[in-house]
Amino acid sequence: MLETKILLPETELPEAWFNIIPRLPKPPAPPLDPRSGEPIKPEDLLTIFPRALVEQEMSPEPWIEIPEEVKKVYRLWRPTPLRRAHNLEKALKTPARIYYKDESVSPPGSHKPNTAVAQAYYNKKEGIRRLATETGAGQWGSALAFACKIFNLECTVYMVKVSFEQKPFRKSLMHIWGAEVFPSPSERTAAGRRILAENPKTRGSLGIAISEAVEDAATHEDTNYALGSVLNHVLLHQTIIGLETQKQLEQIEERPDILIGCVGGGSNFAGFTFPFIGEILEGRLSAEVIAVEPTSCPTLTKGVYRYDFGDTAGLTPLLLMHTLGHTFEPPGIHAGGLRYHGDAPLICQLVKEGVIKPRAYPQNPCFEAAVLFAQTEGIIPAPETSHAIRAVIDEAIKCRETGEEKTIVFCFSGHGHFDLAAYDAFLEGKLEDYEYPEEKIREALEKLPKFPTGL
Numbered sequence: 001m002l003e004t005k006i007l008l009p010e011t012e013l014p015e016a017w018f019n020i021i022p023r024l025p026k027p028p029a030p031p032l033d034p035r036s037g038e039p040i041k042p043e044d045l046l047t048i049f050p051r052a053l054v055e056q057e058m059s060p061e062p063w064i065e066i067p068e069e070v071k072k073v074y075r076l077w078r079p080t081p082l083r084r085a086h087n088l089e090k091a092l093k094t095p096a097r098i099y100y101k102d103e104s105v106s107p108p109g110s111h112k113p114n115t116a117v118a119q120a121y122y123n124k125k126e127g128i129r130r131l132a133t134e135t136g137a138g139q140w141g142s143a144l145a146f147a148c149k150i151f152n153l154e155c156t157v158y159m160v161k162v163s164f165e166q167k168p169f170r171k172s173l174m175h176i177w178g179a180e181v182f183p184s185p186s187e188r189t190a191a192g193r194r195i196l197a198e199n200p201k202t203r204g205s206l207g208i209a210i211s212e213a214v215e216d217a218a219t220h221e222d223t224n225y226a227l228g229s230v231l232n233h234v235l236l237h238q239t240i241i242g243l244e245t246q247k248q249l250e251q252i253e254e255r256p257d258i259l260i261g262c263v264g265g266g267s268n269f270a271g272f273t274f275p276f277i278g279e280i281l282e283g284r285l286s287a288e289v290i291a292v293e294p295t296s297c298p299t300l301t302k303g304v305y306r307y308d309f310g311d312t313a314g315l316t317p318l319l320l321m322h323t324l325g326h327t328f329e330p331p332g333i334h335a336g337g338l339r340y341h342g343d344a345p346l347i348c349q350l351v352k353e354g355v356i357k358p359r360a361y362p363q364n365p366c367f368e369a370a371v372l373f374a375q376t377e378g379i380i381p382a383p384e385t386s387h388a389i390r391a392v393i394d395e396a397i398k399c400r401e402t403g404e405e406k407t408i409v410f411c412f413s414g415h416g417h418f419d420l421a422a423y424d425a426f427l428e429g430k431l432e433d434y435e436y437p438e439e440k441i442r443e444a445l446e447k448l449p450k451f452p453t454g455l
Contacts, residue, residue: 003252004086005081005082006082006084006249006252007082008244008248010075010079012244012247013071013078013079013240014244017064017066017236018242018243018278019061019063020239020274020278021059021060023278024281024346025353028320029320032307034317034318047217048217048218048225049224050122051126052122052125053119053122053233057231058232066118066240067121070117070118073121073147078240078244079244079248080101082099082245082248082249082409083099083100083377085373085376085377087376091372092397092400093400094397095400096395096408098392098409099249099254100392101241101244101245104379104382106143107146109382110143110382110413111241111413112140112142112228114238115233116146116228120144120148120151123153123224129222130153131144131148131153131154131156131224132157132225133156133158133225133227134158134184134213135163136206136338137163137167137170137382137383138163138167138170141159141174141179141181142177144157144226145157145174148179149178155177155179156179156180156182156223157174157181158186158192158216159171159181159182159183160183160203160208161184161203162204163204165183167418183204184208185204185212189211189212192211192212195313205328205339206265206339207327207340208329211311211312211315213225214315214316229266229267229344230265230267230310230340232344232346235267235274235347238268239270239275240271241268241271241272242271242273255407256276256285256287256407257287257407258395258408259288259409260395260409261291261292261411261413262338262385262413263292263300263343263347264338264339264340264384265340266291266344266346269291270344271411272411273289274346277289288357289357290358291351291356291358291359293338293361294362294387295360295361295434296362297324297330297338297341299322299324299341299342299343300343300347300348300360301358301359301360302324303321303343304322304323305322305352307319307448308321308449311326312326312327314326314449320348321342321345322342322348323342324441324445325444325445325446325447325448326448327443328444338387341444361387361390361391362433362434363431364433365390366387366390367422367426367431369392370389373389380415380423381415382415382416383422385416389410391410392410395408396408
């Protein structure tokens with residue numbers, strides 16, 4: 001009998017996170033101080049991050065041990081299943097074998113608590129009382145609210161205004177776990193007030209929400225900032241996804257030919273693919289790695305590779321990444337977690353070096369793919385996850401046309417149970433496909449930091 005669920009016992013939970021930095025062909029470019037253009041020092045980050053996370057951000061160690069307290073919480077839902085999409089394969093009439101790592105089984109319904117739990121733990125250990133953060137679609141905000149409740153921390157979430165309005169039940173989830181949630185931009189911060197004064201009708205962006213959360217943390221001694229994507233330590237914590245997937249594929253004697261994930265900031269994609277990319281870089285695996293983003297916010301496919309701020313107000317260090325410009329405000333697509341002007345520097349470096357292949361889709365073809373997946377496999381995908389599924393279906397159709405029996409593995413980053421209004425809009429033909437906003441991006445790119453960086 002062909003297996004549908006490939007499961008690991010709790011005893012097989014990985015003992016350490018995988019650090020890709022020492023495996024890279026060349027070291028990653030350092031974050032820069034925007035005032036001097038010089039690499040920032042570790043102590044510069046200690047005003048908003050605990051020391052343990054700052055050390056992980058820059059660690060040369062190939063493996064970082066997972067604390068027992070974190071593993072204890074992980075065991076609530078990990079290891080997660082690797083599932084074979086038999087019904088989707090049949091519907092597509094493809095010889096390809098399709099597997100998906102199901103991160104929707106966590107309490108908040110996505111991959112995000114893999115790092116939220118770790119960040120809450122390290123902050124609690126260093127005596128922090130409250131965490132401030134941003135959230136796009138609400139997956140990260142609900143994950144951090146969940147983690148803060150477990151470790152008895154207070155939690156403040158700045159939720160991008162368009163998602164705050166589109167996704168009320170994500171807000172409800174955060175409230176159940178004790179977090180306070182504010183639409184961003186808000187009147188609570190100087191950054192929010194300035195942006196509202198300039199554009200009272202703004203629908204917000206992740207860059208704006210990051211500015212508010214960073215300012216909140218920097219102006220309160222008992223508060224630190226927590227980030228759900230982009231930074232090295234966040235991607236590190238997510239590698240538990242790929243490590244488990246490797247074990248599960250070994251269990252059924254499969255090797256991936258194609259690895260696919262959606263990309264906004266890059267955390268689920270990196271967590272899923274980095275352990276495999278480590279094998280690729282060492283010459284032990286030959287596989288295509290595809291990163292999928294929306295055409296309305298085409299950071300990897302259309303952005304420039306430059307140093308830029310991670311937030312709109314310019315409060316963060318400068319990161320070398322593909323960027324659309326830190327002042328760019330993307331259209332209000334339903335995949336709120338993919339509406340970010342930049343991407344994780346480690347992912348951008350691997351795109352630049354040709355290891356990762358980026359691809360962009362409009363939202364209607366993605367929802368079409370998501371509905372087919374829900375009708376065949378039974379799980380309703382998050383709008384973000386639908387982008388990965390679109391690419392999976394396209395690759396499976398290619399296999400049907402060529403007759404190749406490829407193994408396609410993708411990260412099912414979260415469920416869409418709180419996104420049903422978006423599905424209603426799609427089914428009623430009311431969903432808009434936004435064109436690449438070339439003029440707005442050109443304006444934003446003109447505001448990139450101006451000083452010599454070598455790029």
